Amino acid sequence: MSVAKKEYKRITVKTLVDMKAYGEKISMLTAYDYTMAKIVDGAGIDVILVGDSASNVMAGHETTLPITLDQMIYHASSVVRAIDRALVVVDLPFGSYQSDPKEALRSAIRIMKESGGHAVKLEGGKEIKESIKRILNAGIPVMGHLGLTPQSIYKFGTYTVRAKEEQEAADLIKDAKLLERIGCFAIVLEKIPAKLAKEVAESVSIPIIGIGAGSGVDGQVLVLHDMLGMTHEFHPRFLRRYMNLYEEMTNAISQYVDDVKTVDFPNDSEQY
Numbered sequence: 001m002s003v004a005k006k007e008y009k010r011i012t013v014k015t016l017v018d019m020k021a022y023g024e025k026i027s028m029l030t031a032y033d034y035t036m037a038k039i040v041d042g043a044g045i046d047v048i049l050v051g052d053s054a055s056n057v058m059a060g061h062e063t064t065l066p067i068t069l070d071q072m073i074y075h076a077s078s079v080v081r082a083i084d085r086a087l088v089v090v091d092l093p094f095g096s097y098q099s100d101p102k103e104a105l106r107s108a109i110r111i112m113k114e115s116g117g118h119a120v121k122l123e124g125g126k127e128i129k130e131s132i133k134r135i136l137n138a139g140i141p142v143m144g145h146l147g148l149t150p151q152s153i154y155k156f157g158t159y160t161v162r163a164k165e166e167q168e169a170a171d172l173i174k175d176a177k178l179l180e181r182i183g184c185f186a187i188v189l190e191k192i193p194a195k196l197a198k199e200v201a202e203s204v205s206i207p208i209i210g211i212g213a214g215s216g217v218d219g220q221v222l223v224l225h226d227m228l229g230m231t232h233e234f235h236p237r238f239l240r241r242y243m244n245l246y247e248e249m250t251n252a253i254s255q256y257v258d259d260v261k262t263v264d265f266p267n268d269s270e271q272y
């Protein structure tokens with residue numbers, strides 16, 4: 001199963017478009033720090049997303065809204081120092097691109113210059129079209145993000161499945177085609193019906209990366225800490241847990257506490 005991942009020396013935005021054309025699925029995970037990114041890259045992931053989910057996972061905020069551009073740059077620069085192969089995509093955080101296209105470009109340039117990331121991701125469709133065009137015109141690759149867009153959570157009020165109504169679904173397909181037309185190299189589709197996601201993937205030639213969007217798309221993304229089972233209170237239907245690290249870490253740490261208390265640690269070979 002892990003044959004294809006060694007074939008590309010370094011993943012570029014062009015590689016991903018080729019992978020879709022050849023029918024090879026794209027693997028993507030988040031990372032926010034050097035040590036985790038080193039493991040994820042070494043295991044053969046295609047794309048690392050420095051997600052604004054760092055706001056939840058790293059900082060403990062309830063939403064992605066509070067994380068700042070400076071904080072995203074700190075996370076992204078740590079990730080970039082770790083990678084040899086993966087493409088690094090960085091989320092533009094809430095408030096760093098919505099005001100006007102010039103601000104969007106300034107924020108994207110700061111990410112590229114100060115973190116060394118390879119591309120940026122923005123949430124939204126036609127409403128941010130001009131901002132995306134500005135960023136693309138500067139030679140910065142852009143990944144789109146449609147469907148459930150967590151930066152607009154207060155507009156919707158819930159994290160429920162998006163685009164279940166016909167009008168919303170039609171708008172989403174239009175937005176995906178628009179993002180392709182203006183030059184985005186890929187699109188994340190979050191929490192929409194699998195049938196609709198498949199239809200979108202078949203309607204555009206750029207890769208569609210799904211999270212909670214079924215198997216008919218061109219790749220999958222998950223939050224690293226979720227798939228490792230560290231965020232044990234988060235269990236949406238779309239999440240597959242590959243480990244139960246929450247439990248394993250709790251056991252390891254409580255064992256350490258016991259060992260310190262009982263002076264089992266350190267033993268003779270663990271001291272000078």
Ligand SMILES: Nc1nc(=O)c2c([nH]1)NC[C@@H]1CN(c3ccc(C(=O)N[C@@H](CCC(=O)O)C(=O)O)cc3)CN21
Pocket residue numbers: 052053056057064150158159160161191222223225226231234235236237
């Ligand atoms: N740890 C983590 N994982 C994520 O996937 C993630 C973040 N944080 N933060 C930013 C966004 C928010 N995301 C979310 C948040 C909630 C659900 C969700 O399905 N929540 C509930 C259902 C809510 C509802 O139906 O009203 C669930 O079933 O867990 C999905 C994606 C995805 N992103």
Ligand SMILES: CC(C)C(=O)C(=O)O
Pocket residue numbers: 030049050051052053054091188190211221222223
């Ligand atoms: C869930 C993914 C797509 C994301 O945007 C993030 O982690 O911030």
Ligand SMILES: [Mg+2]
Pocket residue numbers: 051052053064091
């Ligand atoms: Mg995000």
